[in-house]
Amino acid sequence: MLEIIKFLPAAPDSSLLYEGVYRPAWVAVSILLAILASYAALDASKRLAHLHHTASRLTWSLISVFTLGIGIWAMHFIGMLALRLPCGVRYDPLVTLISMIPGILASSAALGVGWLGKRHLSLLVRSVLLGTGIGAMHYTGMAAMRLEGFVRYDPFLFALSFLVAVALSYLALYLNSGMTGTQRRHDALAAVILGSAVSGMHYTGMAAAYFVRGDASALPAATFTPTTLALTVTLTTIFLALGALALAAIARNREMTDQLRDSEERWKFALEGSGDGIWDWNPQTDEAFYSKRWKEILGYAEDEFPGTGNAGLALVHPEDTQRVQSAIQACFAGEASYAVEFRMRCKDGAWKWILAHGKLISRDARGKPTRMIGTHTDITERRQAEAQLRIAAIAFESQEGMMVTDPNGVILRINRAFTEITGYTEEEAVGQTTRLLKSGRHSADFYREMWETLGRTGSWQGEIWDRRKTGEEYPKWLTITAVKDSNGVVTHYVGTHSDITERKKAEEKISELAFFDQLTGLPNRTLMLDRLKQVMTASGRDGSHGALLFIDLDNFKTLNDTLGHDVGDQLLKQAAERLKKCVRDSDTVARLGGDEFVLALGGLSTIEGEAALSAETIAGKVLDALSQPYRLGSVAHHSTASIGVTLFRNHETPIDELLKQADLAMYKSKASGRNTVHFFDPDMEAAVAGRVALETDLREAVHEERFMLHYQAQVIGENRLSGAEVLLRWQHPRRGWVSPAAFIPVAEETGLILPLGHWVLKTACAQLSAWAARPETAHLTIAVNVSAHQFMQNDFVDQVLGVLESTGADPRKLKLELTESILVGNVQTIIEKMLALKARGVGFSLDDFGTGYSSLSYLRRLPLEQLKIDQSFVRDVLSDPNDAAIASAIVALARNLGLGVIAEGVETEAQRDFLAGLGCPAYQGYLFSRPQPREEFEALALRCLDENSSLAG
Numbered sequence: 001m002l003e004i005i006k007f008l009p010a011a012p013d014s015s016l017l018y019e020g021v022y023r024p025a026w027v028a029v030s031i032l033l034a035i036l037a038s039y040a041a042l043d044a045s046k047r048l049a050h051l052h053h054t055a056s057r058l059t060w061s062l063i064s065v066f067t068l069g070i071g072i073w074a075m076h077f078i079g080m081l082a083l084r085l086p087c088g089v090r091y092d093p094l095v096t097l098i099s100m101i102p103g104i105l106a107s108s109a110a111l112g113v114g115w116l117g118k119r120h121l122s123l124l125v126r127s128v129l130l131g132t133g134i135g136a137m138h139y140t141g142m143a144a145m146r147l148e149g150f151v152r153y154d155p156f157l158f159a160l161s162f163l164v165a166v167a168l169s170y171l172a173l174y175l176n177s178g179m180t181g182t183q184r185r186h187d188a189l190a191a192v193i194l195g196s197a198v199s200g201m202h203y204t205g206m207a208a209a210y211f212v213r214g215d216a217s218a219l220p221a222a223t224f225t226p227t228t229l230a231l232t233v234t235l236t237t238i239f240l241a242l243g244a245l246a247l248a249a250i251a252r253n254r255e256m257t258d259q260l261r262d263s264e265e266r267w268k269f270a271l272e273g274s275g276d277g278i279w280d281w282n283p284q285t286d287e288a289f290y291s292k293r294w295k296e297i298l299g300y301a302e303d304e305f306p307g308t309g310n311a312g313l314a315l316v317h318p319e320d321t322q323r324v325q326s327a328i329q330a331c332f333a334g335e336a337s338y339a340v341e342f343r344m345r346c347k348d349g350a351w352k353w354i355l356a357h358g359k360l361i362s363r364d365a366r367g368k369p370t371r372m373i374g375t376h377t378d379i380t381e382r383r384q385a386e387a388q389l390r391i392a393a394i395a396f397e398s399q400e401g402m403m404v405t406d407p408n409g410v411i412l413r414i415n416r417a418f419t420e421i422t423g424y425t426e427e428e429a430v431g432q433t434t435r436l437l438k439s440g441r442h443s444a445d446f447y448r449e450m451w452e453t454l455g456r457t458g459s460w461q462g463e464i465w466d467r468r469k470t471g472e473e474y475p476k477w478l479t480i481t482a483v484k485d486s487n488g489v490v491t492h493y494v495g496t497h498s499d500i501t502e503r504k505k506a507e508e509k510i511s512e513l514a515f516f517d518q519l520t521g522l523p524n525r526t527l528m529l530d531r532l533k534q535v536m537t538a539s540g541r542d543g544s545h546g547a548l549l550f551i552d553l554d555n556f557k558t559l560n561d562t563l564g565h566d567v568g569d570q571l572l573k574q575a576a577e578r579l580k581k582c583v584r585d586s587d588t589v590a591r592l593g594g595d596e597f598v599l600a601l602g603g604l605s606t607i608e609g610e611a612a613l614s615a616e617t618i619a620g621k622v623l624d625a626l627s628q629p630y631r632l633g634s635v636a637h638h639s640t641a642s643i644g645v646t647l648f649r650n651h652e653t654p655i656d657e658l659l660k661q662a663d664l665a666m667y668k669s670k671a672s673g674r675n676t677v678h679f680f681d682p683d684m685e686a687a688v689a690g691r692v693a694l695e696t697d698l699r700e701a702v703h704e705e706r707f708m709l710h711y712q713a714q715v716i717g718e719n720r721l722s723g724a725e726v727l728l729r730w731q732h733p734r735r736g737w738v739s740p741a742a743f744i745p746v747a748e749e750t751g752l753i754l755p756l757g758h759w760v761l762k763t764a765c766a767q768l769s770a771w772a773a774r775p776e777t778a779h780l781t782i783a784v785n786v787s788a789h790q791f792m793q794n795d796f797v798d799q800v801l802g803v804l805e806s807t808g809a810d811p812r813k814l815k816l817e818l819t820e821s822i823l824v825g826n827v828q829t830i831i832e833k834m835l836a837l838k839a840r841g842v843g844f845s846l847d848d849f850g851t852g853y854s855s856l857s858y859l860r861r862l863p864l865e866q867l868k869i870d871q872s873f874v875r876d877v878l879s880d881p882n883d884a885a886i887a888s889a890i891v892a893l894a895r896n897l898g899l900g901v902i903a904e905g906v907e908t909e910a911q912r913d914f915l916a917g918l919g920c921p922a923y924q925g926y927l928f929s930r931p932q933p934r935e936e937f938e939a940l941a942l943r944c945l946d947e948n949s950s951l952a953g
Contacts, residue, residue, distance in 0.1 A: 007158065008152045008154065017210055018086055020211060022083055023082045030079040031075070031196075031199045034071060034074075035195030037070070037074070038198070039188065039195075040071075041064045041068030041071065041111060042068075065108045069103040069108075070103070072134055079199070079202045080142070080206075085147065087213075088147065089147045090146050091144045091146065092144045100137070102133045102136035102137040109126055109133065110130040110169070127166055131167075132162065135161060139205065142205070147211065149212050149213045150214050151209050151210065151211060152210045154207075157207050157208030160208075161201050164197070164200045165198070168194070172194035173190075173194075176190040275293070277290070277377075279373065281373070281374075282371055282372075284368060288312060297354075297378045298347060298352065319343075324356070327340040331358060338358050339356065339357050341488070353383040355376070357377075358373070359373060360372045382458060382459075385459065386484065400417055400496050401422070401497035401498070402415045402495065404492055406493075409434045409493070410431065411429050411431065411436070413430065414429050418497060421476070422437065422468050423470055424436070437466040441465040450462075454482060459480065461480070462477075462478065466497075475504050476498055476499050478495060480493055519591075520573055523589070523590040524592075527590065531590075532655055532658075533655065535588070535602035536648060537651075538602055539603075543649070544602070544604060545604050545606070545647050547601040547611065548645070548646050548648065548661075549618070549644070550643065550645075550659070550663050551597040551598070551599065551622065551641050551642075551666070552642050552643075553571070553572075553575060553626070554640045554642055555674075556639070559637070559639070567632050568595075578626060578628075579622060582622050586603070587601050598659075598662070601615060615645050616679075619677040620677065622643060623640070623677065626641040641675065642666050642674050643665075643669055643677045644662045644663060644677075645665055645677060646679065662680065665678045691746065694742065695750055698747060698752055699750075701730060701732070707756070708729050708933070709767070710729050710932055711933075711934060711937035712724055712727060712929060713924065713928045713940060713944075714781075714922060715923055719944060720944070720948060722780070722781060723780045724782055724783070725782075725783040725785075725817070725924060726767075726784055727931045728756070748787065751789070754790060757786065757787055757790045761799075762807065765782075765809035768809040768813050769807045769809045769810075772810055777938065782815065783845060784814065788819065788822045791830070797836045800842065804842075811837075812842075812843070814841075816837070818845070818846055820846065827861070843866070844864050844865055845864070846867050847870075849867045849890060864899055865899065865900055866900040868901075868903075869903040869904065870904065874887065874905040875907075878911060878914060891915075900921070902920070902921075902923065903915050903920050904925060906923040906924065906926075912927060
């Protein structure tokens with residue numbers, strides 16, 4: 001395109017330009033041709049609204065598209081031919097034909113998109129496409145010019161030409177989209193404007209062109225003169241436009257004929273659809289037509305009833321025959337129509353009440369009736385209801401509140417139930433109108449529609465709000481029935497009142513159960529999803545970003561398991577109240593379940609960075625609010641939360657995906673140490689996928705027992721081997737050695753720690769039993785780590801004793817290492833379990849002492865044998881005074897409590913010597929051995945035994 005269209009920033013010297021002259025006649029022809037083609041195309045496009053077959057819609061769409069497209073091209077081509085330049089000009093035939101394509105495509109975008117009955121493009125988009133297509137066609141056509149020189153363009157007028165085309169196209173399409181086929185003046189106006197869009201763009205584009213003189217050799221003479229070409233194109237385009245108009249006119253005439261032919265069928269179909277039977281009778285010949293529904297009402301099949309009027313009259317009840325005949329005669333005499341109720345005998349001999357409407361629609365030249373039509377409505381049920389109402393009046397004193405009024409709504413009588421419901425006694429109510437009970441909640445239109453229905457059908461029922469004597473508004477179910485005399489005149493109205501207050505409360509409760517969390521009163525997942533859809537829709541309207549925050553309370557399960565679900569529920573309620581105070585009224589706080597909450601924030605900002613900053617600010621407020629102390633009964637509890645955040649705009653991301661993203665971000669916060677906020681990162685998905693794969697492999701490994709134990713020496717003094725701590729190792733066939741730091745947390749989260757821990761205990765005890773049979777290893781003990789999940793099992797004691805019994809291991813050689821997290825639970829239950837095992841000889845060591853939050857008062861009561869100084873204190877015990885002080889304090893505490901003490905993570909002799917100086921007698925660490933397979937550890941045990949024997953000798 002840049003090779004075709006080149007611009008000049010300023011007008012060149014006039015001596016370098018060809019000065020063109022327009023021939024007015026052809027200019028006028030080009031403009032009129034554009035208007036005519038536009039009118040024909042728009043007229044043809046209106047046919048689409050009345051067509052239902054795809055082939056017909058496609059045909060008329062193509063007619064309108066090609067009529068407008070060729071009309072646009074013809075206008076531009078004739079407009080260029082109308083310009084007379086003082087040089088030889090001819091047109092490249094191929095490029096000229098190619099220039100039709102943008103016009104046809106633009107016409108398709110503007111008019112042809114509706115042929116399937118769906119508007120895929122907005123009016124603005126269609127206008128821009130049409131205007132751009134007109135411009136593209138013009139400048140492509142200009143590229144077909146061959147003259148002794150070249151063409152350059154003024155950039156301002158070039159842009160203006162497109163603006164003219166788009167603006168006038170928008171106005172024309174706007175007028176056309178709101179017009180119907182009968183508003184011809186508006187059609188003409190739209191055509192004039194659309195033609196102006198085409199011609200306006202053309203002549204603005206021509207004004208933008210500089211025809212610069214060049215040194216090109218003289219062009220060969222054209223085969224056709226400009227006048228011949230213009231005349232040929234004009235006549236061809238007029239023929240096409242008139243042909244399209246003629247086809248549209250023929251189609252409209254055919255449609256009107258079809259409508260007239262189908263009108264009676266539609267009338268019959270409509271009446272049949274309403275449930276009424278139809279009859280059509282010629283009184284002169286007695287020929288009659290009875291519809292299928294008419295026969296069904298009386299129990300006849302479609303081909304069972306004779307087609308005569310007398311056959312129908314013969315079924316009328318003898319007592320009603322005279323009234324029916326009188327109504328028909330009155331219609332013959334000049335009455336416009338009639339309506340009469342009577343009984344007719346069915347095929348099975350039963351009688352049905354019929355409401356008949358009839359109308360005389362034609363007479364012959366002598367004025368005699370030749371055609372009468374009408375309907376039959378089965379009103380048997382209504383008549384039976386009226387009879388039942390008369391019976392009900394006798395049994396007026398029922399459990400339902402009842403009221404009888406005159407035709408003007410003046411209360412004549414009430415029953416006892418009415419007084420109980422409303423509070424009005426008979427003396428207070430009788431003589432008043434029903435306005436006495438109005439609550440003011442319903443509009444005048446409500447009551448007008450009620451009385452219209454009552455007058456039309458004789459009854460009305462529905463839910464309505466009334467007011468008791470006390471002023472209390474209450475809902476009730478009201479049924480009103482008109483009581484008529486034998487002449488059909490309303491004499492009374494009977495109203496039945498049912499107080500549905502309790503039912504409404506039940507419905508509200510059901511709604512509350514369906515959409516709100518019962519513990520916190522927050523929206524549940526169902527309501528949250530609905531509100532999130534609304535926020536996303538609003539985001540699509542104003543272009544703003546929203547945010548979804550996924551909140552999980554840290555360590556909530558531990559609180560639930562240790563202090564009970566009632567305490568956990570208190571925490572959840574308080575957390576919900578704090579969350580509501582952190583957001584605006586327009587935002588949504590929801591509880592998904594357990595300790596998971598969601599915040600849906602809308603209208604943050606149209607700029608993603610600013611929206612993220614706002615979401616982060618709110619998340620910070622949430623973290624601060626949730627980290628404040630909770631008062632749970634008599635206990636002050638501290639808790640934190642982990643938050644994941646994801647941004648959204650419009651419906652670009654499905655809701656399920658948003659929840660997944662926020663959830664992934666939340667788990668990243670947990671993995672980062674909890675009490676933090678993280679935004680969604682696509683890398684999280686890969687991490688989660690890896691975590692899922694690891695869990696799958698871990699389940700398989702647990703099932704097939706693909707683990708092994710390594711042993712790390714525990715020594716007393718300088719080098720006396722006393723036993724070992726068993727450490728779990730997993731060699732995966734593809735992953736290689738998997739770190740316990742990677743798979744133990746997964747086992748904890750999935751519950752696999754229970755079967756895995758049982759396997760470790762069983763394997764360790766079996767090894768104890770094997771060592772006991774060998775003198776050189778019989779003295780060794782084994783320390784086994786026990787998770788909080790294992791220890792909290794109700795049958796944990798039985799499991800341990802069962803393993804000891806099945807393996808034959810000496811309980812006195814087994815030491816269970818517990819972490820301080822276990823002490824968060826029910827301390828009394830923990831002590832009972834420990835005492836039960838200690839009575840059988842099992843020892844206990846408190847692992848990682850000093851890193852948790854256990855109370856020293858608990859420590860006094862626990863039946864421990866040993867405290868284990870955590871390696872985090874041993875690592876810098878020589879360089880950090882604080883670590884040295886803590887290690888010293890632990891040794892002193894153990895001595896005062898009569899407990900043993902062992903330091904882990906001892907890597908240098910200097911560390912060992914320092915700890916020995918504090919009074920620590922036992923050690924574990926790389927200074928003595930790394931965790932190693934059983935065979936290597938047993939070899940180490942033999943070496944230590946030999947060395948100790950040598951020293952003793």
